[in-house]
Amino acid sequence: MSDAKKDSGDLMEKLVALCKRRGIIFQSSEIYGGIGGFWDYGPLGVELKRNIKAAWWEDVVRANDNIVALDCSIIMNPKVWEASGHVGGFSDPMVDCKECRSRFRTDKVAYVSLAKGENVLLAAAVEADDDPEAVAAAIATANSKARRRIENAGDELTKTVTFLSAIPEGETGSCPKCGGELTEPREFNLMFQTYVGALQDSSAVAYLRPETAQGIFANYKNVLDTSRMKLPFGIAQIGKSFRNEINPRNYTFRSREFEQMEIEFFCHPDEAEKWYIHWRDTRYQWYVDHGLQSDKLHLRDHDPDELAHYARGCADVEYDFPFGQAELEGVANRTDFDLKAHQEHSGRDMTYFEDELWKTEAPKYTADKFDGDKKAAKKAAEEAKSKMPYRFTPFVIEPSGGVDRATLAFLCEAYTEDEAPDEKGNMQTRVVMKLHPRFAPIKMAVFPLVKKDGLPEIAHEIHNEAKAAGMASFYDEKGAVGRRYRRQDEVGTPFCVTVDGQTLEDQTVTVRDRDSLEQNRVPISEVISYVRQRINR
RNA sequence: GCGGCCGUAAUUCAGUGGUAGAAUGUCAGCUUCCCAAGCUGAACGUCGUGAGUUCGAAUCUCAUCGGCCGCUCCA
Missing domain, CATH: 3.40.50.800 (Anticodon-binding domain)
Known part of the structure; x- marks a missing residue:
């Protein structure tokens, strides 16, 4: 272990001990042996965390005329999570290898068969994202003899690629790594389930929200109709979310119950990029302004192939924790994905109408512009009003920060050991938390x-x-x-x-x-x- | 989820089968006109939990929970 790594490990241990000793963070249910992934904030910790949330609230909600806030329920109609893709789409079935204990997503394991006529030249199990990658990976496993045969086959070569996810139920595949037998696919759903009402049947299943965002999207129309907001504007929220993490680790960093501070900023699609840049830079600067000014703070733009399917741009604010560089806040251009998904699933109209623009341009659609044909004018007007630039689904820029992660980063950054003289003038080690005064409990x-x-x-x-x-x-x-x-x-x-x-x-x-x-x-x-x-x- | 290591006071740790310890911290008092180690006294332990072996378990065995490290995962 390198010295730097050892030192940073020491820092984490010292910080954890200090947080316990001074009543900042406790393990949840400690007297019963604790529970993995859940943490409590003690008398000083709760003040620190409140101060961080309050600073965010002041700087985001109070300081901006175009941001309003919301406080949504944690349990929502389960259809919300079907629309968002958290139920179904994203909960990928996984398989484990019974031999080598490796775990795979079923849609990432491919069985490749390369044949010339009925003569199978190569059959291999590989990890791959798509067909061409699978074929390439399979060929890479071949020995030189087989490879030569495949090359010689040329146009006569038949490539068959079957992903494990497409294999009929009841059949199992073999492990791409060791060839061992794989388990049946199992669903891993990271949402906590519960039942609403006293009857615990399937119709009563509900979920603790895995993100605060969907409550905002579900209320987007309510806010628009009642707050007199016009595009561009944002809806902010601070609240608890829950994810049944497979492996909570690194102190409070990956907790199963955690708090988010999040903005969903709605804007015209043409302005999305501009607002994305604005929020990315604003949010990064917020952490700098509050003490993470060291070279431990990074603004990292995602590579295009790293982006979620709904996102057009995404940047992480990352911090060098003692356990490694990790995300504090993500800023994403979510496009119109969420509003369109909710529009589709709920049947409610989520579009936005630019009435001011329409008012100024409505004269273009008076009868005299259509040779006095009132009907044609009206038809043209209706058609124009139904689409861009007057009616459209807004794009969403989402700066989403973890309160607990921010708290942990500020604690790590603040922990300092320096030398101070004792009463005899001898230099003694002093432990000082150099927290930003705004955050100090x-x-x-x-x-x-x-x-x-x-x-x-x-x-x-x-x-x-x-x-x-x-x-x-x-x-x-x-x-x-x-x-x-x-x-x-x-x-x-x-x-x-x-x-x-x-x-x-x-x-x-x-x-x-x-x-x-x-x-x-x-x-x-x-x-x-x-x-x-x-x-x- | 897998593998390795670990779990004793608030904290950091010692204690390898025979009465649970140290340091720091905490508390009370004294002292003290400015940066923790001056003095006196005190409190504080389901030895993670459960079972087993044993006359006897903090110590050995098993299970379980929790933690750390490395993989894995992270919509």
């Missing part, structure tokens, strides 16, 4: 330097004032002040306010900066606004 801690001489009373007063002013403040009078500073460093508190002997004389306190360790004297009357101003800048 506690913004300001208030200490009396010593627990006597009336200092605690003054400190209490400052603390109460801070709370009244809406500042997340924390009071601590226990033990040596250095220890209190270090405790706050560990949870990322940006400022510590200390009441000392001089306070009694001139009504000033010291404000100590988490990162620089510098202290400034500030009048008590100004301390809250001082801290607030330093946090916001």
Whole structure:
């Protein structure tokens, strides 16, 4: 194991231990042995996560006139998931090899037979996406003798490719890797199932949503009809989603219950590319602005062959976690795929009518433009109104971020060990969470330097004032002040306010900066606004 | 899902068949006018869980749950 890898592994272990010890993240149901893929946020963790969500909400929903928000139910009519493709289409049947334990998608295993007349020259099981690839892969397995025969066969060569997915039920294939026997195909559906109502029969089956997006699409018409929004506009939502991940791993990164913060931004198809670029760059910058400015943050455009079938463009904001580079947020141009799918499945009209454009151009369709033929004018108008540029299905740009992933990335980025002097001036290792002040669970801690001489009373007063002013403040009078500073460093508190002997004389306190360790004297009357101003800048 | 390693206090770990430990942290008090290791005292353990072997199991066996690493998967 390389040193870098070992160090990053250490970082993850230290972070996990710190998060447990300081009440940031706990394993769910820990007293019962836990449950894989589920995590709880402790007293400080929930504040951190709330602050991250609040920042997103302020920057996305409140700051943009063309974005409104929504809070959809987690369980929806199951037809939603048929329309979206989560039931049926995408839940690929899989097979396992009983010999070598490899797993394959049935539509990726092909059986190739190359024959000249009735003479089979080559039969092979291969992994492939399509027929030509399968043939090529099969030939690659052939020995030189067989290869020569195949080449010599020329036009007489018959190529038969059968994918495992097309093999009749009851029959099993052989493993492309080892030739072993494969299991029957099995459905892997990543959606959690439940039953709505007391009767647990098949008609009552419902699903916990695997993404928040579909609730937005299903409500697109409602929002359009009630919010007085016009294209382009976005609908934002923060909420829990659930995926029955085969193998949850990497702390909270791949959880089975997770929270998404997501925008579905609806726009004219001609403007989709422009908005895609806009959101991709805006969302990337958001992470930079909140502390992931290091070279660990990446904006990665997907290769065309990597794109989902419905997407025309997709970029991931990725972060170098200790366990590897992984996605924080995906920004995709989903085209009109979703609205069209819901229109088809629900029978509801999902198109958009540009009435302002129509109003200005309607005079083109008056009778006098058609030699006084009112009927022809009306017909032409109706026809024009029914299609572009007046009526169309909007395209959707989807910036979809993982709240828990963002939280984890900010935690990883914030974890720092540096050197600070102890009371004797010896340098000691200091653990400090350099969280963005906006995210810090506690913004300001208030200490009396010593627990006597009336200092605690003054400190209490400052603390109460801070709370009244809406500042997340924390009071601590226990033990040596250095220890209190270090405790706050560990949870990322940006400022510590200390009441000392001089306070009694001139009504000033010291404000100590988490990162620089510098202290400034500030009048008590100004301390809250001082801290607030330093946090916001 | 497969393979390997692991699970003991809040945290990090020691303890290989015979009375559960250390350090750090936490709490109470003292001390202390500014950066954790000054003093005194205290609390804290279903040894992941269940079964088995044994006179006796943290220790051995099996199962199960959870975690880490590598594959695999990720609409």
